[in-house]
Amino acid sequence: xxxxxxxxxxxxxxxxxxxxxxxxxxxxxxxxxxxxxxxxxxxxxxxxxxxxxxxxxxxxxxxxxxxxxxxxxxxxxxxxxxxxxxxxxxxxxxxxxxxxxxxxxxxxxxxxxxxxxxxxxxxxxxxxxxxxxxxxxxxxxxxxxxxxxxxxxxxxxxxxxxxxxxxxxxx
Numbered sequence: 792x793x794x795x796x797x798x799x800x801x802x803x804x805x806x807x808x809x810x811x812x813x814x815x816x817x818x819x820x821x822x823x824x825x826x827x828x829x830x831x832x833x834x835x836x837x838x839x840x841x842x843x844x845x846x847x848x849x850x851x852x853x854x855x856x857x858x859x860x861x862x863x864x865x866x867x868x869x870x871x872x873x874x875x876x877x878x879x880x881x882x883x884x885x886x887x888x889x890x891x892x893x894x895x896x897x898x899x900x901x902x903x904x905x906x907x908x909x910x911x912x913x914x915x916x917x918x919x920x921x922x923x924x925x926x927x928x929x930x931x932x933x934x935x936x937x938x939x940x941x942x943x944x945x946x947x948x949x950x951x952x953x954x955x956x957x958x959x960x961x962x
Contacts, residue, residue, distance in 0.1 A: 828908055831906055846928055847880070878951070922935070
């Protein structure tokens with residue numbers, strides 16, 4: 792049921808869904824689409840360009856999503872280990888800012904939480920959650936994983952860590 796709600800949320804108001812990828816994996820090897828979002832803490836605009844120079848992991852989530860909540864502690868631990876100089880993480884939700892603020896931890900470890908204000912999820916083909924998308928330092932999508940389950944996360948993070956260290960390309 793959560794996937795159905797996520798699709799409805801993502802597709803709400805989208806008349807031209809055919810113009811967007813049906814899966815984030817279709818973006819691998821292409822320039823990352825535009826991100827339109829606001830930081831939930833200070834309402835400042837969040838632009839993809841501000842993350843250039845280091846890899847970025849986008850995490851599309853919802854506060855009501857059990858798998859999203861289940862992977863959150865592992866993502867925080869991963870970001871503490873990686874450090875902000877090697878990798879950035881941007882968590883994105885289409886929910887109301889007040890709801891995201893209620894859910895967000897007071898000081899997330901090494902990453903930014905933002906509210907999508909445009910069709911960002913559609914641009915990334917994030918039709919289920921959680922969806923993770925790895926963007927390299929030059930702004931090219933290098934990996935995409937949809938509907939991640941907690942038991943799958945260690946494998947995904949191993950690929951992300953290798954890409955962040957420059958040892959391997961993501962898939």
